[in-house]
Amino acid sequence: MKKMLLTVIATVSFGIVQAQTPSTVTESVPAVTSTEKSFYEQIPLVSDVISFAKQHLSIRYRSGGTTQSGFDCSGFTRFCFKHFGISLPHSSAAQGNVGQAIDKTDAQPGDLILFKGHSSGGNRIGHVGLITEVVGDRVKFIHSAWSGGVRYDYLHADYYQRRFMGVRRVIHLLADK
Template sequence: MRKMLLTVVCTVSFGIVQAQSVSTVTEVPTVTSSKPSFYEQIPLVNEVINYAKEHLSIRYRSGGTTTRGFDCSGFTRFCFTKFGISLPHSSAAQGSVGEAVDKEAAQPGDLILFKGHSSGGNRIGHVGLITEVIGDQVKFIHSAWNGGVRYDYLNASYYQRRFMGIRRVAHLLTEK
């Protein structure tokens, strides 16, 4: 089911990009942005996500930044570094990288940020990488102290209470 859904998303996205590139005789001049659209970045975003998936079940290690064990920010940093994006090694610092995005506009490849263990605090203490968004379901991969690198969903009450925001960093993949 996931593979079929991913195929449909990629096919539709490819169609959108192709439709945008078709020109007509009566084409109206458009203003071009210096940043590529999200859909133009899908192949590279998918590469980051697929790379993250290769590390499922690697154990959690406080301060970990390698395949011997990751903490949450060490994991996101590890995944993005492979593709040329240097993220800081702290979830709070990663919360200031890229652009803030509304939850309703979340896309695969975005960072998702949470409070730490205490839902009463107001500081970022955990980060993950969004892998899928279907309707209001946001699935993310992260390194959790109780399970290592794994998937979770934002709609789980634990994560809903701790949700702090989303940051888009995928556009940095093309700014080398």
Template sequence: MTKKMLLTALCAVSFGIVQAQTKPTVTDVNPTVTSPQESFYDQIPLVSNVIDYARKHLSIRYRSGGTTTHGFDCSGFTRFCFNKFGISLPHSSAAQGHVGEAVDKDDAQPGDLILFKGHSSGSSRIGHVGLITEVVGNRIKFIHSAWSGGVRYDYLHADYYQRRFMGVRRVVSLLAEK
């Protein structure tokens, strides 16, 4: 429980620092309307819960078309993790690439989906998806189900993923729309 509180506080502080450095503060003249930043802060416990849940599945093997703890493919894994917390995602990385809102890589946050081309870096189609777990400076760490190694962590700055990077999508806002 203490780890969850610390992680939540750390996410809130780091997100606040990034936001303070990248976006001007806007004074809200209508107190009934919340800013996008406040909406994200409200969802931090959800983000922490999804990431903690995903982490519990480290080392589960990769399985093409897999959607259960017997084996996951990449989109099956992200779908499984978000579904636990009431967010429905489609079961294909390409379809997940159109859900939620597009986010600039520099604005990526834990809980966002990170999208990649498939095996061919020359492709123009989304073929892989992961869940961002940590953003420190320009280093993005994500958890995903990879063909080699199953559910594991990787970093966007690795050459393999840099060449295949397609974008970031924020889906935690889907829960607020319900």
């Protein structure tokens, strides 16, 4: 069921299902309990968070920054989720404890992506971003970087591969609102 739901979210995220009728979509979604929400109900929120994050491209990096005058990495992810009523802590290490740990191969748009800080030899989370796109094994994310401010990068770049620490799913926090 998990793999089916992940396939569904990936399909919808890339706009492939747009041509399907609502009855087709409804029939392909497994039944959920009244307290759970289907991925279809959650996707608009994920899409909204990602769209909101994209509106802030090129805003400068500012250490400790949490506003549009400048963001640090965790300040940026916190700002984006807070706009939709989700409170995240203001440190990348603390954001690494929120939500559910997800295997890199199961990463989806809307997930947080976590990295070591400046030293690839360390063992502590020091940077966070928001996954915006997953195509095959290519993971694209938006983040506030010391060089360049709010921008896109890819997990497959050597710099980020060496520092990759994990993925956290916070989508259920969005769905609970």
